[in-house]
Amino acid sequence: MTGGVPIPNDSYKLGFIGAGKMAESIARGVVKSGELPASRIQTAHLNPGRRTAFESLGVKVHDHNNQVVEDSDVVIFSVKPQIAQGQVQETQPLNFVLVKSLRLRPNKALQLKPLFSKKQLLVSVVAGVKLKDLQEWAGHSRFIRVLPNTPAAVGEAASVMSLGAAATEEDGKLIAGLFGAIGKLWKADEKLFDAITGLSGSxxxxxxxxxxxxxxxxxxxxxxxxxxxxxxxxxxxxxxxxxxxxxxxxxxxxxxxxxxxxxxxxxxxxxxxxxxxxxxxxxxxxxxxxxxxxx
CATH class of the missing domain: 1.10.3730.10 (ProC C-terminal domain-like)
Known part of the structure; x- marks a missing residue:
């Protein structure tokens, strides 16, 4: 498969689905390094503490994840593995998910496109969730999986990335820039990710x-x-x-x-x-x- 529209390095917007510590570490590193201004980063959360953590960086905080997806060129999923499927799927229209899950051929009344467009690059830092599952849940193959570790909090992460079916080398370079802001990043086949988890993850x-x-x-x-x-x-x-x-x-x-x-x-x-x-x-x-x- 071929990739989507190239993402302009000097003007793209970054969104986080999940506003936990890892997302905060990435956002903080990206802003501190000058890789991306805070004005082009956004997330969503209702918890006042998490909202304050991001707003203190200058990051815009929405109430709903759909708002993040609609206004982002690069979307990073940074959520717990057990809720990853729901978080990926909830950012699509309800009847698209219903039709897809029931494996029905939609009629014109139900025919809606996924919220994700070909111009968007999706990234997952969710531990243990494979690219094939992420791509299926999202109905989108322009995906990159990244496995960082907790020293991201002090800008010393050891991260590894693997490109999905439609992600391009240019997409990989863009993500290398983001995660290079919080440490060092390597590229590897996803089949090595369990061993990488055992070494740098744990x-x-x-x-x-x-x-x-x-x-x-x-x-x-x-x-x-x-x-x-x-x-x-x-x-x-x-x-x-x-x-x-x-x-x-x-x-x-x-x-x-x-x-x-x-x-x-x-x-x-x-x-x-x-x-x-x-x-x-x-x-x-x-x-x-x-x-x-x-x-």
């Missing part, structure tokens, strides 16, 4: 455990709690930055720190005895397996 929780354990070790060695936690957090941040920026394999970076007969190699020896690497590998595999079960 991975921040593994690192939080590691930071907590390092801090507890510092306390056990005699450090004040606040100092231990600060040192543990900054050590993880610094090590990640070196891995990302220096272009060295992490094994080489480890060897650079571990002097013969020194303190670091003594600590590494204890980690190896405890099966540290195998445990982390098993955690990723277990989370990926669970993602496949859920999706």
């Amino acid at each position: 991975g921040p929780a593994y690192i939080y455990l590691a930071i907590e354990a390092l801090a507890d070790g510092g306390v056990a060695a005699g450090l004040p709690r606040e100092l231990a936690l600060g040192l543990a957090s900054q050590t993880v941040l610094g090590a990640a930055s070196m891995t990302t920026n220096l272009g060295k394999h992490p094994g080489q970076l480890k060897d650079d720190v571990a002097s013969p007969g020194g303190t670091t190699i003594a600590g590494i020896h204890e980690l190896e005895k405890g099966g540290f690497r195998g445990i982390l590998m098993n955690a990723v595999v277990a989370a990926a397996k669970r993602s496949r079960e859920l999706s």
Whole structure:
């Protein structure tokens, strides 16, 4: 299938269906980076707290999702997986959904077009919901699925995207710009998304455990709690930055720190005895397996 009308990079409007923390993180990053002005971003929510969170960024907040869809060139679905189908379908006319669900051939009285037009690009950040289902629910194939993670809240997300049937390479570049504003983005086949969920989706929780354990070790060695936690957090941040920026394999970076007969190699020896690497590998595999079960 071919894509729809190209979306102008300098004037398109962005809408969010779902006004939760992930949508807020994306909107905040996009505005802060200058990728898109707040005046061209909108969402819908009735909760005063969520409305205030977006309005404080300069984002327009409607009362209903249909208002967002009608006035957006790019629509990002950022909702819970269990309500995704309803949220996608409620943005279409009722009798279109009814006719489609009953698999009837509509007569002229019922014949209505979906609300989504070919000129619109739809994006999903909904965990565990596949492109084929999203496209079927929406009656629209110009869809891109993106899997970000929670560090989006501080502009350090690890995101991966996969293009739907009618999404173009230009669509992909546009979305790369948006999600590049909240971290780093890679492109991959959707069949890899369960494994990606096990690594980058669930991975921040593994690192939080590691930071907590390092801090507890510092306390056990005699450090004040606040100092231990600060040192543990900054050590993880610094090590990640070196891995990302220096272009060295992490094994080489480890060897650079571990002097013969020194303190670091003594600590590494204890980690190896405890099966540290195998445990982390098993955690990723277990989370990926669970993602496949859920999706």
